[in-house]
Amino acid sequence: MFVNRFIKTYLIIASFAMSQSIFNGYGLGLSRTSFHSSVNGAGSIGLVPSFHPGVSMDNTATWPGLNFTYISGSFSNQANGTKNTSVVNQAARFNKLQFVIPIRERYGLGLSVKPLNNHNSFFTTDTMAFNFDGKDIFSRKEFRSGGGIMEASLGLALPLNSRMGLGISINHLFGSSRDEQSAIINNTYYRMFNLRTYTGSTFDFDFAGQLYNNNNLSISTFARVGLTNKPVSGKLYKFNFYEDSNNSYSFDTDDYPGDLVVDTTSISNIYSPNSFSFGLNVGFKNDLNIFSEFQMWNDEATNTNYASIFNDQIGSKFHFGGGMIRFGNLNARAWQDQITFRLGAYQDKYSLRYSGNSLIENGISVGFGFKFATTGNQIDFSFRNGTRSITEGQKELFKEITIGVSLGDMWFLRRRAKQ
Amino acid sequence: MDNNFKKLFIYSFMGIISFSACDEAAIPLDSNNTPLSIDTVSFPIINTVSYQVPPDIGLHEFLYFGKKEEFNFLYNLVRFSNIDSTNIYTFDFYNDSLIIADSMKLIMSFDLDSIEQNVDFQLRYFPGGGDSVFNELTTNYTNFNQLSASSIISSSIMSIDSIDSVTTQVRLNFLMDTTIINVFKDTSFTSFNSSFLVELKTENSSEFKLFSSNNLSNPPKLRVYYRKLLSDSVVLDTSFHTYYSSQDVSIIDKPNITTDDSTYLSVGLAKGIRSVLMVDMNGWELPKRSIISSADLVYNRVKNDTLIGYSVSSYPLRNQADFSNFNIYDNDPYDVESNYLSSAPIINNQLKINYRKISTEFGRGGKVNYGFKIQSSPNSDPFKTIQFHNLNSNISYPLLRVIYVRQ
Numbered sequence: 001m002f003v004n005r006f007i008k009t010y011l012i013i014a015s016f017a018m019s020q021s022i023f024n025g026y027g028l029g030l031s032r033t034s035f036h037s038s039v040n041g042a043g044s045i046g047l048v049p050s051f052h053p054g055v056s057m058d059n060t061a062t063w064p065g066l067n068f069t070y071i072s073g074s075f076s077n078q079a080n081g082t083k084n085t086s087v088v089n090q091a092a093r094f095n096k097l098q099f100v101i102p103i104r105e106r107y108g109l110g111l112s113v114k115p116l117n118n119h120n121s122f123f124t125t126d127t128m129a130f131n132f133d134g135k136d137i138f139s140r141k142e143f144r145s146g147g148g149i150m151e152a153s154l155g156l157a158l159p160l161n162s163r164m165g166l167g168i169s170i171n172h173l174f175g176s177s178r179d180e181q182s183a184i185i186n187n188t189y190y191r192m193f194n195l196r197t198y199t200g201s202t203f204d205f206d207f208a209g210q211l212y213n214n215n216n217l218s219i220s221t222f223a224r225v226g227l228t229n230k231p232v233s234g235k236l237y238k239f240n241f242y243e244d245s246n247n248s249y250s251f252d253t254d255d256y257p258g259d260l261v262v263d264t265t266s267i268s269n270i271y272s273p274n275s276f277s278f279g280l281n282v283g284f285k286n287d288l289n290i291f292s293e294f295q296m297w298n299d300e301a302t303n304t305n306y307a308s309i310f311n312d313q314i315g316s317k318f319h320f321g322g323g324m325i326r327f328g329n330l331n332a333r334a335w336q337d338q339i340t341f342r343l344g345a346y347q348d349k350y351s352l353r354y355s356g357n358s359l360i361e362n363g364i365s366v367g368f369g370f371k372f373a374t375t376g377n378q379i380d381f382s383f384r385n386g387t388r389s390i391t392e393g394q395k396e397l398f399k400e401i402t403i404g405v406s407l408g409d410m411w412f413l414r415r416r417a418k419q
Numbered sequence: 420m421d422n423n424f425k426k427l428f429i430y431s432f433m434g435i436i437s438f439s440a441c442d443e444a445a446i447p448l449d450s451n452n453t454p455l456s457i458d459t460v461s462f463p464i465i466n467t468v469s470y471q472v473p474p475d476i477g478l479h480e481f482l483y484f485g486k487k488e489e490f491n492f493l494y495n496l497v498r499f500s501n502i503d504s505t506n507i508y509t510f511d512f513y514n515d516s517l518i519i520a521d522s523m524k525l526i527m528s529f530d531l532d533s534i535e536q537n538v539d540f541q542l543r544y545f546p547g548g549g550d551s552v553f554n555e556l557t558t559n560y561t562n563f564n565q566l567s568a569s570s571i572i573s574s575s576i577m578s579i580d581s582i583d584s585v586t587t588q589v590r591l592n593f594l595m596d597t598t599i600i601n602v603f604k605d606t607s608f609t610s611f612n613s614s615f616l617v618e619l620k621t622e623n624s625s626e627f628k629l630f631s632s633n634n635l636s637n638p639p640k641l642r643v644y645y646r647k648l649l650s651d652s653v654v655l656d657t658s659f660h661t662y663y664s665s666q667d668v669s670i671i672d673k674p675n676i677t678t679d680d681s682t683y684l685s686v687g688l689a690k691g692i693r694s695v696l697m698v699d700m701n702g703w704e705l706p707k708r709s710i711i712s713s714a715d716l717v718y719n720r721v722k723n724d725t726l727i728g729y730s731v732s733s734y735p736l737r738n739q740a741d742f743s744n745f746n747i748y749d750n751d752p753y754d755v756e757s758n759y760l761s762s763a764p765i766i767n768n769q770l771k772i773n774y775r776k777i778s779t780e781f782g783r784g785g786k787v788n789y790g791f792k793i794q795s796s797p798n799s800d801p802f803k804t805i806q807f808h809n810l811n812s813n814i815s816y817p818l819l820r821v822i823y824v825r826q
Contacts, residue, residue: 022446087444124445125453132459133820135715139457141450183455183824185712190824192455192708241710241824257710257776309454 021080022396023359023388027313029119035096037074037404041367041382042323043344047222047279048291053327060155060167061208063100063108068376068408072098076402083395101411108157119148119177139185143309147177149198167206173232174199189244200232222279231301232271238263272301292322315353321346330371340369357391375408462819466697466742467809469685472751474671476688477555478797480634483669484619484627488802490689491672494618496553499641501610503660510604517648520600528637529589530628537577539620542593543568546602548612555668561749568616572599632664639664679806681745683721686731686795687804695740697790698819705782709825714778718807719815720768730796731770732762735777736789753792762796
């Protein structure tokens with residue numbers, strides 16, 4: 001019982017602890033393009049196979065290629081450093097929890113939970129000093145935000161024919177975020193909170209098709225169309241300022257004023273993502289694959305009434321990347337041959353909605369996976385290194401280590417007939 | 420899935436989490452183009468005037484007889500609670516046929532260790548006063564008729580009484596007989612006034628200072644001595660119940676006003692000096708969701724002598740004030756918003772009162788700005804009159820300075 005409670009508590013805390021980027025202060029923050037650690041290692045967006053030959057854990061259409069039912073979790077630790085300052089942040093979080101069942105090598109069914117965006121940030125300004133009619137005033141500001149939108153998905157893979165498959169995912173978006181804005185005057189904090197709740201839904205249509213295959217070469221294409229069913233809406237709770245007289249970080253009886261007024265409003269259509277992604281994978285003999293992917297992502301939300309620390313939002317994104325993957329062989333005698341090796345590079349170009357400024361993320365990634373046990377258990381490691389920079393703005397360096405554990409079991413698999 | 424499968428999953432993740440770490444440091448930002456701003460605004464004082472009301476020392480810790488500085492004390496009024504210190508026995512208790520109330524004693528304690536000058540004091544009461552004869556907050560020389568009191572019912576000189584084996588106290592002890600007790604226990608009144616008038620027998624220019632009901636250690640006490648009959652032949656020893664003073668006030672003769680009192684912004688309890696002032700906040704709006712950090716009105720004292728433990732209270736006015744002249748009123752004509760009391764001590768001859776609560780209301784249109792009243796706080800020295808610079812001062816006139824945070 002104790003162990004269970006400990007695990008639950010730790011997982012909840014860890015899942016909310018996200019590494020803070022300076023760019024998380026724009027609107028809802030940065031949105032991830034990859035979630036599973038095997039996808040991360042290849043610098044992929046999850047279209048092309050990266051987990052297992054023919055299978056990407058982030059592409060529903062490829063799930064029938066799994067040999068076993070998997071329960072899988074990916075966990076990352078990202079460090080961000082702002083160039084020209086000595087500030088380095090690091091934090092850990094879950095990228096994805098997933099349960100996938102392949103059914104008779106033709107179908108697939110899966111459930112997953114993952115954080116869609118990263119709203120975690122903590123900023124401070126320099127202290128300013130001025131004299132107001134003989135009174136010395138020292139002031140600065142602090143901004144914190146956290147939370148964000150989670151996505152719970154139900155995915156179903158269907159065969160189109162012997163070489164093509166289709167995947168449909170129904171995604172429920174939910175969650176909440178909060179931001180705190182503080183002005184500090186002569187060491188007294190004046191805090192203001194905003195809380196937002198989110199709900200909405202999206203669909204993803206995934207496609208996987210093998211165009212060409214012989215003993216030496218196979219060419220496959222993959223695609224995804226992401227559509228919003230119900231744009232994200234929710235409630236916005238705007239709390240008035242209060243003087244945190246005892247610096248307790250929360251409103252209590254010692255604080256001024258005596259009561260805290262909250263203004264509750266409904267917010268609608270604040271996040272409405274639509275995307276198109278395409279990937280090409282060329283497989284050579286000995287399980288060596290090279291791939292290339294691109295993605296066009298657009299937030300078509302119409303409600304601009306979303307106050308964030310920076311008065312701008314991420315409106316669109318373009319991803320381009322490529323890399324190579326050599327899959328390990330579970331049946332190989334030498335353990336080195338059981339290792340999957342991944343290498344990739346990518347560029348994400350975000351466009352800000354109001355200023356028109358571009359935020360460019362360049363990254364390279366490397367990863368490997370190791371299969372163990374007869375049911376295809378796999379542990380994946382990945383490392384990403386890159387930069388984010390914005391037009392006429394700050395430059396940020398980031399490093400991310402991701403660990404994924406996928407445990408296989410036999411569910412709904414075609415059994416051999418008894419002789 | 421079997422148990423081994425679950426265990427492997429759980430322990431794998433425990434291992435991963437154990438190696439995770441968090442390090443959260445604030446990222447420095449340029450203050451420009453970030454939300455929130457700290458704004459300041461100064462509001463000028465456009466009208467000030469002082470005025471006089473009757474002395475206001477009902478909440479003071481002491482009662483006075485004789486003369487103190489420029490103040491003459493006419494007499495003191497003391498009212499006792501109708502229920503005793505155990506919260507059980509009212510005066511009706513002595514109407515019981517088995518209770519014999521023998522005598523009553525009024526005890527008042529001096530703020531003295533020894534007697535330097537002994538004088539006679541005398542006591543009157545109010546048998547025809549009904550259920551109330553005075554109020555310590557409003558009774559003064561203009562509205563109380565001393566002739567409504569009875570003839571002298573007791574007198575006392577100052578005596579040194581032993582409180583315990585080591586402590587003595589200078590006291591007045593007024594003894595009263597059953598005639599007075601009979602009036603107190605009369606059931607014609609549901610709540611008899613239980614009040615006394617205490618005065619010097621002859622006029623005296625010295626100051627005599629006694630503890631009032633606002634001193635919780637030595638308030639005036641009324642003791643009723645009684646015996647209880649257990650049977651026709653058995654009587655318990657004499658015992659007593661103690662009733663504490665609930666209200667008391669020293670009545671001061673009309674104080675004199677000096678030129679300084681009427682020229683400057685003045686406050687003083689014994690003189691009944693108060694001031695009103697008008698701050699021009701017309702047209703100012705506090706932005707929505709903003710908070711006022713401070714709204715300090717700084718008053719600079721005219722004199723530079725040392726002043727310790729003097730506080731001033733201030734309230735927003737509920738009606739228009741007359742700023743034309745120094746006026747004398749029998750009753751204070753200015754009602755106040757008592758929920759918006761601000762008070763502060765005078766430190767280094769400067770009084771800084773924070774009006775942020777009411778300024779927030781003014782800025783949001785919740786209240787109309789009619790100005791502010793300032794008066795000495797009840798716990799300040801009532802006999803000290805403090806003058807502050809007003810609009811006539813070139814550099815030290817008061818100014819309301821507001822610092823607020825806006826979104």
